[in-house]
Amino acid sequence: MSIANTRVVLQSYAPKDVHSPSLFSVDDSQAAPDVAALQQNQVLVKAEALSIDPHQRRFIDIPDSSNKAAYQFRYPLGKPIVGIGAGIVVASTSSQFSAGDWVRSEQFPWQTYAVFADQDVVKLPKTTASIVDHIGVFGMPAFTAFLGITLAGQPKAGETMLVSAAAGAVGQVVVQLGKARGLRVIGVAGSDDKIEYVKRLGADGVINYRTCGDFVHAIKQAAPEGIDIYFDNVGGEFLDAALLTLNVHARVALCGSISTYASDKSKIAGIKNLDAIIVKQVTLRSFHYQPHLGTPIETDFLEEMAQLVAANQMQFKLDQREGLASAPQALADLFSGRNFGKLIVRP
Structure with a gap:
């Protein structure tokens, strides 16, 4: 008896600011890959946790031919989109993996079972309570937070750090790493429950960006x-305001730009205050986690996070959705603020 391989398939690209599950369909018509059909150095993996991330939005928008700087890659129609995911090896023809191993891939499709070349998955240690930890507290969001603090922030005890989206997947870790380094931390969030959560993380102050009025005034207060x-x-607009509140020799860690991911580029607020970074000799640094995978800085990250988790000094809030069919709505919720914490889908 064959086992169904549920797939969530992209049927159409998103027009202006449409965050609709109707872009996708759920397909149960295909069977799981046959173990006997595995080629040399392949692994068959059952999905256990799929990461829902802001960058995926860029790859489902209708391509913008007028914006040459925009991402031109789009997920192909008629197939599952891909993202970061973790799963358990069901079968393997590779000497590097065995049935039962935990693995993670940067290109995990939205489907129950997937076949990977062994070079495209990473074996995960079973030193945590759940495989989900490798998508969350030991995964991309936390590593991104660590990189931003370490490489771009270069913190000194007693300094003040402002963190936008402070209740989000990355922001919640930034707040806690900042406090661990002796910083005064101001978080930014958009609802009462998120503000209370950021306070529990140790933030010294929290701004509600939806109700605070003028951003510059709120930050200075x-x-x-x-x-x-x-x-x-x-x-977008909040970054532009923050530039006016920076001290001399301040550092800006450019991690994400979720307010600018809309497909309707006419609605994106531009940056007008660049002169502020010249006068104050500010450093802006962007970064991405992928080039640092497998390097000494990832080892440093994993060691520090393990110590903080063991000492109950690191909280990490997950927003878990059950069932693969919930993935389209989860992606829509990410862009409407209806998620709270790191969004993952448990197939």
Whole structure:
């Protein structure tokens, strides 16, 4: 008896600002890959956790032919989209993997079972309570937070750091790593429950960006001494305001720009205050986690996170959705603020 391989298939690209599950369909018509059909150095993996991330939105928008700087790659129609995922090896023809191993891939399709070349998956240690930890507290969001703090932030005890999307997958870790380094941390969030969560993480102040009114005034009220480090997850209007509150020699960690991911580019707020970074000799640094995978800085990250988790000094909130069919709605919720914490789907 064959086992169904549920797939969530992209049927059409998203027009202006449409975050609709109707772009996808759920297909149960295909059987799981046959173990006997595996080629040399392949692994058959059952999905256990799929990461829902902001960058995926860029690859389902209708391509913008007028914007040559925009991402031109799009997920192909009629197939599952891909992202970061973790799963358990069901069968293997590779000497590097055995049935029962935990693995992670950067190109995990939205389907129950998938076949990978062994070079495209990474074996995960079973030193955590759940495989989900390798998508969350030991995964990409936390590693991204660590890189931003370490490479771009270069914190010194006593400095003040502003963190946008502070209740999000990356931001929640940034807040806690900042406090661990002796910083005064100001978080930014958009609802009462998220604000309370950021306070529980140890933030010294929290701004509700939906109700605070003028952003510059709100930041200066929360941090009258000015901002030494701004960890930016949103871009757009809030980034522009934050530039006016920076101290001399401040650092800006350019991590994400979720407010600018809309397909309707006419609605994106531009940056007008670039002169502020010249006058104050500010450093802006962007970064990405992938080039640092497998390097000494990833080892440093894993060691520090393991210590913080063991000492109950690191919280990590997950927003878990059950069933592969919930993935399209989860992606839509990410862009409407209806998620709380790191969004994952448990197939």
